[in-house]
Amino acid sequence: MTIETLVVKYGLLAILLGAGIEGEAVVVAGGVMAHRGLVPLVPACICAAIGSFVVDQIWFALGRRFQTHRWIVRIHEKPAFARALRLLERRPTAFILAFRFIYGMRTVSPIAIGTSKVALRTFLPLNALAAAVWGPVFTLFGYYVGHALDPLIDRIAGKAKLIVLVVVVLVVFVGVIQLTRHLLHKRDSQGDDSRS
Secondary structure, rough: OHHHHHHHHHHHHHHHHHHHHHHHHHHHHHHHHHHOOOOOOHHHHHHHHHHHHHHHHHHHHHHHOOOOOHHHHHOOOHHHHHHHHHHHOOOHHHHHHHHHHHOOOOOHHHHHHHHHHOHHHHHHHHHHHHHHHHHHHHHHHHHHHHHHHHHHOOOOOOOOHHHHHHHHHHHHHHHHHHHHHHHHHHHHHHHHHHHH
C-alpha cells in the first residue's frame, strides 16, 4: 500500500482526530492534501471544524467537572491559564470566539473556561461557531499554500512529492507560528513593563 493510498483512505479521519489533538499543523497539512487531490476540500474543512469542536467541548467538560483535581490544579498554575482567565474576564464572548486562533492558548482555554462561571449554554454555540470558522480558515490556508508551493514541489521527482510538500508546509507554518509567538511575547513583556 502506497502513502497516497493510505492518505486517501484515512486522510479525513486523520484530519478529524488531528484537528482536536494537535491542531493547526494537521489541519494545514489537510489543506495541502486537499490541494493535491488526496482528500476532498469541503469534507476536510468539515472534519477540521468537527474535530476542534468536539475536543474543546471535552476540555470544557473536564475543566467544569474536575476543577479541584490535581491535574486541573497543575494546569491552573501555568501562565497561559492565568492569561486565558484574564482575557475571558475582559471579553468573554470575544475570547471564546478567538482563543483557538491564539497560539499557545488552544488547549488550556477551554479548560479555563470550564472552571469559570461561563455556562455550557453560552460556551456550546460560541465554540461551534468558532470551530466552524477555524476549520475552513486553516484548511484553506494549507490548500493555498500547497498551490503556491506547486512549482517548487514539481521539481522534486517521484513519490516523495507529498512527503516533501507536507514537510515544507509544516516547517513554514511552524516558523510563522514561532515568529508570531516571539512577537506577541515581546509585546506582552513591553506591556507589563509599561504597567510597572
